[in-house]
Amino acid sequence: MTDYGRGQSLPSWHPDDPLFGDQGWDGGRDAAHPGDGGPQAGQYADPYSTGQHQVPHQQGYYGQQPQQGHYGQGGYEGGGPYDTGQGVGATDPRGMPAVDPYNTGQQPGYYAAQQGYPQQHQQQAQGYPGQYAQPGGQAGPDGYLPPHPGGPGGGPGRPEADPETGWDPGPDQGEHAFFADSDDDDEGYDDDHPKRSGRRNRDGDGKRRRGCACLAVSVVLMGGLGTAAYYGYGFYQTYFAPAPDYSGKGSGQVQVKIPDGASIADMGDELQKAGVVKSARAFVEASQAEKKSSGIQPGTYSMRKKMSGAAAVKLMLDPASQNGLIISEGLRAKAIYALVDEKLGEPKGTTEKVAKKARPSQLGLPRFAKGNPEGFLFPSRYSVGEGSAPEDVLRDMVGRAKAEHTKVDLAGQARKVGKTPEEILTIASLIQAEAQQDDEFGKVSRVIYNRLDKDMRLGFDSTINYAKGRSSLDTSVEDTKFKSPYNTYLNPGLPPAPIDNPGHQAIEAALKPTKGNWLYFVTVKPGDTRFTASKAEHDRNVQDFNKEQRKNKENGG
Incomplete structure (x- = not known):
């Protein structure tokens, strides 16, 4: 008996196995054990009568190379397809060979003796074809060294170096060496x-x-x-x-210019830059709490430094703080010049002289204006701060008018109605002077178009007043004979240029007159303007107008 031993007896062959009882079966003990009279010592018996002695064949599991079993020093190594590891030659009680038909691969006779290495050797036996332990540290027929560290005869010690290759696996080789660097080792x-x-x-x-x-x-x-x-x-x-904010009404004085189109937030930014408020958000929040804040318009304001947001909003709503110049619709150029002089503290006539001497390019006037600013000083609110010059203010007004003309496409829309841009502005100036209520602008425009189409004189009192440089509702027969190219009682067609500075509503009405056949109109009293296409009816309306005027005079009006 060797170190590997024969092991204990195997369980009997199950009679249900399909190979049980086949011809050629030699289940005797001597058939499997060498030296005991079995056929071909050193090999497995042929349980399936194939005529070949069974050796471990690795087809599909270990590859295609059959593994030769070897008898070492009194024991068989390598296992067969039914090798249970219990040793060769063991029999069951009926004398059948103790063979494991299910190849559990358990070999307690060998592996039980290898303390601490059962898993290693089992993996090597199953995963590496032909790599089986050889007693004495000798390489097997397949050239592999035994994985188990053992000396000759299975004793302890290192395996000797391969005499052919000189390779010494050393103490750190194998699966154990792979885990040798763990903390447990x-x-x-x-x-x-x-x-x-x-x-x-x-x-x-x-x-x-x-x-x-x-x-x-x-x-x-x-x-x-x-x-x-x-x-x-x-x-x-x-x-x-809470927004960073000052407290109180502030002190000192500073000029702040709010640009056109500025939002409340933009205004807050300008005030913060000028040192008026501590933060733009403080001004925005204060304006949100004030319902009238929507009335704050672009312009130049006289403010104080370090004001609370609420105090800044309140001051900007006070007309006294507004350094802006307000130009109302329908004002003539002369009236505007006087307002600029007053605002800038200039002597009377200063701005008018500047307007007459300035080249059209200096003020930005278009060619068809022929150097005359009348009709191009657009009604709006303008910033007039310290250091402003008359020319600067006039240039701002002309620039605002040009922006408005671009907005309404003055040139393109004028062609659609058969007029020039200059004629549209002149018609708009007449509408601005004659109409009083919003619904009257389109009707007055229609009367002008109808009369021009019929080659009728316009006969507007406003043109006589412009020619005479006055503003009056009383127009006498003698006034209608006043010699001036602007007198529409004497001259057919439109006056040579606008008679005032029209706003947006009048320009829109000049481009889009209301539909109607009216040829006459007269304002009997405020809010009572009567339009008609009948001359007789118009004459009766004029009589009513005269009665109203006499009544006003009697009452001291």
């Missing part, structure tokens, strides 16, 4: 052991690296938290915290 090493000390060094380096990694992560996290806190605080200050 550190036991048994001295501090001076090179492998032990090397591991310590590696552990120290690893710990330092892990420490550095943790520090880097901490720095990144701290930076991220700091950034989040910074932006979070900014978000809170912007949307939830």
Whole structure:
């Protein structure tokens, strides 16, 4: 009996096995064990009568190479397809050979003796074809060394080097060496052991690296938290915290210009830049609380420094703070010149002289204006601050008029109605002077178009007043004979140029007259303008107008 032994008896062959009872079956003990009279010692019996002695064949499982079984020093190695590991020659109570038909691969006779290595050898026996332990540390027929560290005869010690290749697997080879670097295998090493000390060094380096990694992560996290806190605080200050604001009405004086088209937020920005309010949001919030804040218009304002948002809104709604110049619709150029002089503190006539001497390009007038600013000083509110010059103010007005003309497409729309831009502005100036109510603008425009189409004189009192430089409702027969190219009682067609400065509504009415056949109109009294296409009816309306005028005179009106 060798170190491997024969093992215990195998369970009997199951009678349900399809191979049970086949011809050629030799279940005797001697058939399987060498030296006991079995056929071909050193090989398995042929249980299936194939005529071949069975050896482990690895087809489909170990590959295509059959593995030769070997008898070493009194024991069979390598196992067969039914090898249970219980030893060869064992029989069941009926004398049948103890063969494992299900090939469990358990070999307690060999592996039980290899303390601590059953899993290793089982994996090698199953996963590496032909790699089976050879007693005495000798390589098997397939050239593989035994994986189990054992000396000659299966004794302890290192396997000797391969005499052919000179390869020495050493103590660290095999599956055990793969896991030898684990913490559990550190036991048994001295501090001076090179492998032990090397591991310590590696552990120290690893710990330092892990420490550095943790520090880097901490720095990144701290930076991220700091950034989040910074932006979070900014978000809170912007949307939830009270707006930074001064208290009180402020002191000193500063001029603030609010540009055209500025929103409440834009106004707040301008005030903050000028030092009037502490923050634009303070002004915006104060304006939201004031219903009248929508009345704040672009212009130049006299403000104080370090005002609360509410105080700034209140002051901007006070006309006294508004340094803007308001030009009403229908004002003539002469009246506008006088307003500019007054606002700028210039001597009377200063702005008119500037307008007459200035080249059209200096004021931005179009060619068809022929150097005459009348009709191009657009009605609006203008900023007139400290240091403003008359020419600057007039240029702003002309620029505003040009912007309006572009907005309504003056040139294109004029062609559609068969007029020039200059004629449209002249018609608009007549409408602005004659109409009083909103619904009258289109009707007055229609009367002008109808009369021009019929080659009738317009006969507007407003043209006589312009020619004479006055404003009156009393037009006498003598006035109608006043010689002037602007007198539409004497001259057919339109006057040579606009007679005032029309606004947006009048320009729109000049381009789009209301449909109707009216040829006459007269304003009997405010709010009572009568339009008609009948001359007789118009004469009766004029009589009513005269009665109303006499009544006013009698009442001291």
